[in-house]
Amino acid sequence: MEIKRVKLVYFSPTGTTRKILESLTKGIGIEEVGHIDLTLPEGAQPNVPPFSDELVIIGAPVYGGRLPVTAINRFKQLKASNTLAIPIVVYGNREYEDALLELKNLAIDLGFIPVAAGAFIGEHSFATKDIPIANGRPDSLDVQKAMDFGTKIKDKIAALQSPGAPMNLEIPGRFPYEGGARAMVVSPVTKEDICILCGMCASVCPTSAVSVDGNVATRVEHCIRCCACIKNCPTGARVMEDGMWLKIANWLNQNCATRKEPQLFGVEV
Ligand SMILES: Cc1cc2nc3c(=O)[nH]c(=O)nc-3n(C[C@H](O)[C@H](O)[C@H](O)COP(=O)(O)O)c2cc1C
Ligand code: SF4
Ligand code: SF4
Structure with a gap:
């Protein structure tokens, strides 16, 4: 199959998810790329026509080992019809737990066919200069990995015979999903x-x-x-x-300092 167009669909408040999706797209090497950015409040009522024969790369950050509820609610308004998709989550070097499985399953419910999927690392939302947690990521190595992943996805799709063929894409995670962002009524x-x-x-x-x-x-x-x-x-x-929030950030700083690497599914690595 030939990829005619690519659409990037994302919720990305601090921009790391968006950066990974863009890097992956560069590796696919297709010129016609559309952005459906569901991050801002208008994303709550997206006026997006149903997807058909494009390739959709759908991405969100990990909040508490799950997808952010805000992202789920916005993604749920999308519709697809046997549209090939690449679910991507980006997490802050702690863990992504059930989030990628959740995104894969949500994509299937919306009518997509996930071809490959990935979990990448981005600077943790809670990180600051004084409390670094994966600061500066995705960095040039992550970007290169995302681009290489894009190239492999292009090759995989080129070898596909029909869009409706089922894919056996095994993604780690638990179902029923566990975790989720902590209920804390605090703000900056x-x-x-x-x-x-x-x-x-x-x-x-x-x-x-x-x-x-x-x-x-x-x-x-x-x-x-x-x-x-x-x-x-x-x-x-x-x-x-907030004291609890700072405590969490300091815990992450001390316990999640060892660099994690992107995990890719559905292509040979
Ligand atoms: C409320 C909240 C919960 C988070 N939970 C996790 C988590 O469970 N594991 C993790 O590694 N990173 C976690 N993060 C960090 C984000 O997943 C990470 O910074 C991501 O790169 C942000 O994506 P964005 O730049 O697209 O907004 C959390 C961030 C927020 C705001
Ligand atoms: S007020 Fe809260 S939701 Fe709004 S940008 Fe700041 S941290 Fe995010
Ligand atoms: S806190 Fe003040 S300076 Fe900072 S972005 Fe908001 S309005 Fe601007």
Whole structure:
């Protein structure tokens, strides 16, 4: 089969998932690439026509060993009809547990046929300069692995006879799924003395939890702790100060420092 077009579908608050999907696409070497970015609040009601004969690369970060609930709800509005897909999760060098299996199964429910899948590593959302956790990833080695994976996927699809052929894609994970992001009603806070009221935090928030109008207000019950506002604030005014959150970040810093490598499924490695 020939890949005519590639569509990237993703939820990626801090951009690491998006970077992996783009690198993988470079390895496929196809020119016609569309982006369906479901990260921002408009992604809650995506107006996306059903997928048909394109290749869809669908990606999300891992939250608590699972897919973020926000991403699931947004992906669930997509429809496909025997469309070839590559499920990808990106995690912060701790573990991805059931997330890739969950994404593979969700993709099948939506009408996709997963051909290959991968778990990649990205800088942990909770990481800072002072509390590094996989900082700077995906790095050049990860990008190269994603590109090589893309090339292998292209070769695998080229050898396929028909789009509807079932694929035996074994993905690690438990079912029923376990884990999930911890229920914590906390959000980043704003250091008012260095905030320049630029509005960046509000514009990158996936759940409209932040508003900026004379001051920065956060609706803590809407915050999914994705850390997009922290990582995009130009002055460093958005920070996490919650004790439990800092404790988790420090634990990850101390216990997840050994570099993990991407795991690829459905191609020869
Ligand atoms: C609430 C929350 C929970 C997370 N849980 C995990 C986890 O279970 N395992 C892990 O390795 N990384 C975890 N991470 C880190 C993200 O998976 C990782 O930073 C990912 O690269 C973020 O993707 P993005 O840049 O596309 O937003 C978590 C991040 C957040 C915000
Ligand atoms: S992004 Fe930072 S500087 Fe800009 S409004 Fe938000 S907290 Fe203030
Ligand atoms: S307020 Fe919460 S949900 Fe919004 S960008 Fe910041 S961490 Fe993410």
